Ligand SMILES: Cc1ncc(COP(=O)(O)OP(=O)(O)O)c(N)n1
């Protein structure tokens with residue numbers, strides 16, 4: 001499986017409606033602190049926008065809703081994974097990406113046979129508090145060897161200037177939140193990301 005090199009992460013279908021039509025081909029809906037009804041509605045909207053734009057939608061955390069809404073790709077962290085029904089996820093035909101932050105988490109992730117592995121935070125992030133220090137670029141090289149052919153997603157503190165570094169160190173896709181969502185012009189920043197990742201898309 002191949003992932004687009006530009007992996008956008010946003011917290012609403014509104015963001016997806018704004019940015020996916022610009023040419024984004026891989027987006028995660030990462031919603032926190034909203035009601036189940038609101039999340040379900042956003043998943044439906046996001047699914048419809050992504051389908052119309054040929055964009056792969058990945059649902060974060062809400063594996064039951066992803067199954068119920070007929071989604072096809074899920075992202076789970078380690079705690080999410082511990083509480084999830086992997087058989088139900090697989091039976092529903094969902095692909096699965098997993099977060100990792102250290103060697104033990106990588107072992108746990110690999111035993112769940114994921115479709116990609118994410119490593120973070122590569123750089124310090126302002127999105128959420130994390131108990132891990134920045135991994136640095138060299139750790140990506142190590143992970144790429146250890147995951148033996150699986151796609152590797154780099155996440156945490158990425159911006160347009162850091163894109164080439166993560167790909168040069170083995171990442172297959174660069175995931176980003178605040179460099180786009182907190183930018184004064186998110187559409188322009190998205191276009192910069194699309195341009196900066198183009199050479200990794202075609203190679
Ligand atoms: C691509 C990608 N990588 C890592 C994460 C983080 O997942 P998790 O550790 O479950 O934390 P939350 O995002 O749920 O706060 C991710 N969402 N996406």
Ligand SMILES: Cc1nc(C(=O)O)sc1CCOP(=O)(O)O
Pocket residue numbers: 099100101119120121122124125126127128130155156157158175176177178179
């Ligand atoms: C949601 C998330 N997970 C991470 C991990 O390391 O697992 S880092 C992160 C935040 C990514 O946001 P930004 O691009 O704004 O730094």
Ligand SMILES: [Mg+2]
Pocket residue numbers: 060061075076077080
């Ligand atoms: Mg999670």
